[in-house]
Amino acid sequence: MGLFVVRASYGGPVAASNGRSKRQRGEIETLPSGSLRVKVYAGVDPISGKRHYLTETIPAGRTAAKEAEKVRTRLLAQVDERRNPRTRATLDQLLDRWLEVADIEATTRMGYVNKLNKHVRPVLGKLPVGRLDAETLESFYASLRRCRDWCGGKAYVKHRVEGDHRCTAKCQPHVCKPLSPSSVRQIHWILSGALSRAVRWRWIAVNPAGQAEPPAPPHPDPQPPNPADAARIINEAWRDPDWGALIWLAMTTGARRGELCALRWHHLDLAAGVLTLRRSAYLDDNGEVQEKDTKTHQQRRVALDPETIEVLTELHARYADRLAQLDATADPADYVFSPEPDNSRGYRPDTITQRYGRLAKRLGTDSHLHALRHYSATELINAGVDVRTVAGRLGHGGGGTTTLRVYAAWLSESDQRAAGTLAARMPPRPLAATQRTSSPYQTIAVELREQIADGRLRAGDQFPTVTELAATHSVSVGTAHRAVALLTAEGLVSVARGRRATVAHVE
Template structure:
């Protein structure tokens, strides 16, 4: 079937398919007509890997326009080059409907078992040289092992990583469908990886106090940065890029310039203690610039390792430093956990969810309530007390005097029969079984259990023998023959 001219080569293109019988030929004809109508024949010799590169290039435009975070684009590009293109890139666009779904699901399973996709063939991990480089070295020609090279243990990919790999596939398929290169979005038929569980782990107030004490004990500048992370709830990248000009010392406000979500810039109110810490930090920056013969301009970064604070510090090193400090005092935490702490404390303190979302820089309060609000045991105890406070406990019953209830056994046996059982017992000393047989001869038949209750009512000290010994009295003496 003729499908037009290839825009890349200028040659005429035909779709061909071999069939075994007329029915298969008719089905093939229908498919080829659909492909021709959808314009798939004009895709030339493009493969899925080429489409992924086009999709990444289109996202670069969003990054340049400020509508997409550069870190998100870098992460998507790394996942595409590491996992998606090597496995799915060779699939031709004409075969995408048939081959993409099983190949993509197999890729997710493989990455889920080992995020390096070793397939059991890797015994040692070699990393490329370079500061802060965590990429696996694929070409070992001339490679010299460094401190990051280590024996390989298959690390399972997190649910978040699998979802990001899936987003590369879905984003590319969506682009192809919008451009008219595919009749439908094939990625909708792929079983998506499970969503990561929402389990925020905010540190407790005791742990936060220990972190603050440890931070100020190490360095006043470092303690101020940790304090800002706690009282503002801002992201680490937002605090790292904050400058002196962003702090309004007159109105006790700080301006947060968003680094991840567009249109979430905000002014946050600060308490007097925080303002005192920031004024002390400004004084130290002024002294450092004075030693260099310079004055404060407001462009100085709050978190910096430069003498003139002209460059901000690394956000990655901030996280590493906080995590290392926490481990040194027995606390397993990270910078994002401090954000969870701020959200939890604000919600527990009664601040409405809209203002909490604004302080954290969320577009929707749903993200705040679903992800950042953590459960607190002390709040749960207050909830239990609040629920119980609306109820009235039942009045306690005053216990009456103790009394002997042994003579209060319900009497369901006639008084004459009970007297006859007691007479036989006193005269013969027999047990319930012999008494039962004796009364049966006289025409008075009572169950053995009834005879036992009557005897126990008048002889409380009598002991009942094991069930297997049926020819003994209940006082332990042998039953006479």
């Protein structure tokens, strides 16, 4: 019986008893330092087209040869079971390839690219995809939560201008600002999507993002304006009636800012009292205004209350008057809200955000434009409107909106009730805007003012409920609520959510 003869060098041929020689898979090379490097062929790199090897180095030592053989066996098993990375491509290369093939909405893509370029590529971009693991990702997330500029705790001056320059007051010492948990979670899910595609392409065997733990989701904390602040906002906005109409519509419909910017006259059916939201405006990479589908890619119809119909009717009358002065004709495709006299161009979304921010700053209230959407939802839910109807009005992806997509559903009794309920809870428009002086709610407000003035209602007394006022004056609850809202705006009534209104302390 013949004997096996093994050559002294690693990776050399092995002599078999039948006289043939068979080359051993994988190589173990001795480096000048005495360390051993294990090298196993793992196919052709799909990115570079070159031969791809798995390598691992074993420090020199008495048991180095035995450890190297174990590593060779392990790497061969990975290749045989297709658990090895097939490429040395970096994360930058993966992200570039993924963004080429991913079917992502334009605004979503812009957000992804911005986050990747600002936070991911500078830190992890040059790292081979095969070397990414859960520990690396979780350490990266932790560094972002400490400082969005991943300074590593080192002090330095943050320059406003790159390269050689003369520093000014804008060149300030760096101050660590953590990235919000929600932004870190977004980065995690972006990376998870790209790495999932890498698994499908067999660039890597396992998605490391699936093993990493992202930050916990933040607790929802909507902060809509309270009724008193909403009244102040409406009154301040109505200094410009067209701007006031935009804020009013944002409150009553909960429409997104992009939807308001893309709204055209043919989207309004004032006779039927229905607003159709089909398009949304956004800024492209060049800062130019473009239009796309709504966020959920669905058109939706929102019922309008009589007061809002009147607001839009007056807005259209002002638009027609301007066209008459310009000797131009009305076009149904003109924008409802526009900075141009002929309404030929819609607002930029960032313009109305900034204008609203200046309005809130003048009033000394901490509010942003999206808070008006929260206001609409909160007031409807507090009024008892079912969540399914509220979700439908706001165009949320969940909450049964798919069944509310049909035109008839939007004219259902619940949606009409939602429109009327929100109108009743809206703060009153300024008298100059309503052009009325003897509305029922104003009559009620006059009588209540007299009761406060002559001491029948004293500071701190509980105010009559809207139900009591409606019964006393034979009006609807909505009309009574508007009377209370008017007195609240004047500072005569103190209203807090969840508590009964009281007569305010007037100094």
